[in-house]
Amino acid sequence: MDARHLSDRLVRVAKFVPKNARLADIGSDHAYLPAYLAINKIISxxxxxxxxxxxxxNAVTEINIERLDHMIMPRLANGLKAIKLDDNIDTITIAGMGGPLIKDIFTADLEKLTGVRRLIIQPNVGQKLIREWLMDHSYQIIDEDIVEDDHHVYEIIVAEKVNTKMSYSILDLKYGPKLRIEQSDVFKAKWHKQMEKKRKVLKNFEAANKVPIDKKMILEVDIKEIEEMLG
Structure with a gap:
């Protein structure tokens, strides 16, 4: 992978970045994502x-190789502290971190989100936690995507700030308000796999001499919920 050939995961993230966006890519690593967007004239x-x-x-090297130092500013900083007021950032991408860490990054520097119109988030785990944070901070989930890349399944959440309090159901928070309606093949495969894992655990419980009733009930509820959600 390089700035001209992104992974399937990052290509999906890139497609949600608006034309002429002023982007902050947090946890940018090699800066492949912003460099790709600059090369393809998507961001300003x-x-x-x-x-x-x-x-x-690594980011500095990649930016210099692609001669993008006039457009992309590498910053050594913790989370949103990489953003300066005069950057006039309107779009933030965070891809490849866990949900709890992403939540902490946003919460630690809420003032840096002022003026930011769009958040594009790809948490490796903890998707429900991210959706809850977005709901609690008046962000509307305008789009979602799910992709399998190198034998891993990744969810992408796209949100924009609104003036009204958002309200999502438990099913929306767990499975995604867009993903659970669209139900792509990747989405179905992910949740069928999760359901089978839970069924195996439940079967092991039933074979045990001492059955943990509370855990057994939770598994049964989870399995039924996934079955109903998948229709």
Whole structure:
């Protein structure tokens, strides 16, 4: 992978970045995503933020190789602290981190989200936690995607700030308000796999001498919920 050939996961993230966006890519690593967007004339400006020195230096190298140092600013900083007021950032991407860490990044520097119109988030785990945070902070989930890349399944959540309080159901938060309606093949495969895992655990419980009743009931409820959700 390089700035001209992204992984399937990052290509899906890139498609949600608006034309002429001023982007902050947090946890940018090699800055492949902002460099790709710049090369393809999608963004007008970008900050590539990295908290670790090694990935930051990788980003600097990639930006220089592609001669994009006039458009992409690499910054060694923790989370949203990479963003400066005069960057006028309107779009933020965070891809490849866990949901709890992404939530902490947003919560630690809420003021940096002022003026940001769109969040594009690809959490490796903890998708429900991210959706809850978005709901609690008046962000509307305008789109979602799910992709299998290198034997892993990734969900992408796209949200925009609104003036009204958002309300999502438990099913929306767990499975995604867009994903559970659209039910792509990747989505169905993911949740069929999860359901089978739960059934195996339940079967092991039933074969055990001492059955943990509370855990057994939770599994039964979860399995039924997934079955009904998949229709």
């Amino acid at each position: 400006y970008a900050v590539a933020g990295e908290v670790a020195k090694g990935p930051y230096e």
